[in-house]
Amino acid sequence: MGGIYVIPQWFFSYDIVLNLIFGIITGVVSVASYKIYKLSLQRQSKLFSLAFLSISVSYLLQAFLIFVLFSKLSLQSTISFFSFTFWLNLTLYAHILFFLVGITTLAYMILGVRSMRVYILLSLITLAPFLITESKLYLFHLLSAVLLIYVLCHYILHFWEKKNKRNLFIMLAFGLFLLSQFFFMFSIKEGFYYIVGDVVSILAYLIMIVNLVTIRRT
Amino acid sequence: MTKKRERLQVIHDILKAIQEKNGRIKPTHILYKSNLSHQMLDEYLKELIAGKFILEKTVDGNKTYELTQKGFDYIDQYKLITNFVDSFGLN
Numbered sequence: 001m002g003g004i005y006v007i008p009q010w011f012f013s014y015d016i017v018l019n020l021i022f023g024i025i026t027g028v029v030s031v032a033s034y035k036i037y038k039l040s041l042q043r044q045s046k047l048f049s050l051a052f053l054s055i056s057v058s059y060l061l062q063a064f065l066i067f068v069l070f071s072k073l074s075l076q077s078t079i080s081f082f083s084f085t086f087w088l089n090l091t092l093y094a095h096i097l098f099f100l101v102g103i104t105t106l107a108y109m110i111l112g113v114r115s116m117r118v119y120i121l122l123s124l125i126t127l128a129p130f131l132i133t134e135s136k137l138y139l140f141h142l143l144s145a146v147l148l149i150y151v152l153c154h155y156i157l158h159f160w161e162k163k164n165k166r167n168l169f170i171m172l173a174f175g176l177f178l179l180s181q182f183f184f185m186f187s188i189k190e191g192f193y194y195i196v197g198d199v200v201s202i203l204a205y206l207i208m209i210v211n212l213v214t215i216r217r218t
Numbered sequence: 219m220t221k222k223r224e225r226l227q228v229i230h231d232i233l234k235a236i237q238e239k240n241g242r243i244k245p246t247h248i249l250y251k252s253n254l255s256h257q258m259l260d261e262y263l264k265e266l267i268a269g270k271f272i273l274e275k276t277v278d279g280n281k282t283y284e285l286t287q288k289g290f291d292y293i294d295q296y297k298l299i300t301n302f303v304d305s306f307g308l309n
Contacts, residue, residue, distance in 0.1 A: 032302070033302070033306070033308075036298075036299055036302045036303065039291060039292055039295050039298075039299055040226060040229075040292065040299045040303075041265075041269045042225075042226065042299075042303065042308065044303070044308035044309070045302070045303065045308055048306060048308055109308075110307075154307060155307055158307040162304065164304075166301075166304070166305040167304070167305065167307070169305075170305055170306060170307065211305055215298065215301045215302050215305055216298070218297070218301060
């Protein structure tokens with residue numbers, strides 16, 4: 001087992017809903033970016049769309065994982081422990097994989113290079129440490145934070161260059177997104193931080209979706 | 219202005235030049251309107267043809283370029299494209 005979050009039991013049902021919301025919002029951003037790609041054939045839009053699609057899938061898997069946990073704990077289902085642990089691990093690793101691939105794709109997009117070799121190398125560097133570590137969840141959030149620091153630097157520079165409200169919002173969204181990773185890191189020991197991490201994440205995604213709506217309305 | 223913004227802007231200028239000539243234009247007119255080098259224009263035209271934004275036709279032995287529906291859509295949605303690209307830092 002790669003480790004598990006300490007989530008307060010009363011928060012399980014809220015967490016399923018929140019993860020579904022995260023999955024839907026990131027899915028909407030992915031679709032919007034894909035539409036921009038179809039209109040303009042701009043490569044960055046395609047990569048951004050793929051990155052958010054991957055993140056969306058990771059959240060939907062996370063929702064499924066917590067739903068399985070919740071069902072097991074609240075309904076006392078008859079599923080065997082082996083089978084339960086197997087599916088739990090599989091979903092958890094799939095969540096980690098899709099999320100990290102999404103963030104890596106964002107970092108690759110920001111690098112601005114056109115090389116599949118660079119993308120594969122970045123992905124391998126990000127994913128390979130999971131083969132040797134016991135603290136997979138901790139490593140997951142640490143790597144996400146490192147990649148998000150790089151992504152955030154891009155948005156800070158972008159805001160500095162453009163200095164408009166929308167760029168400020170996107171910079172804030174990614175800043176909160178990064179902050180949430182630190183809370184999730186602490187949540188491995190203390191459940192309260194998991195809730196704070198989720199609250200910070202919902203703020204980040206709300207800013208992102210509001211930004212998207214204002215773009216469409218102008 | 220950033221490199222990618224210039225690319226989106228150049229594409230817009232080329233397509234707009236074609237639209238202003240009632241959807242059909244000779245390459246020399248595009249060269250004049252887009253303010254690009256001959257080589258750069260060739261690269262952009264190849265990209266636009268491959269992306270199905272324009273069609274290349276030969277009329278009376280002369281090459282002309284026509285806008286496709288996708289080309290018209292690009293012009294219509296240009297503001298949305300640039301707003302999205304700018305906001306999400308995709309340039």
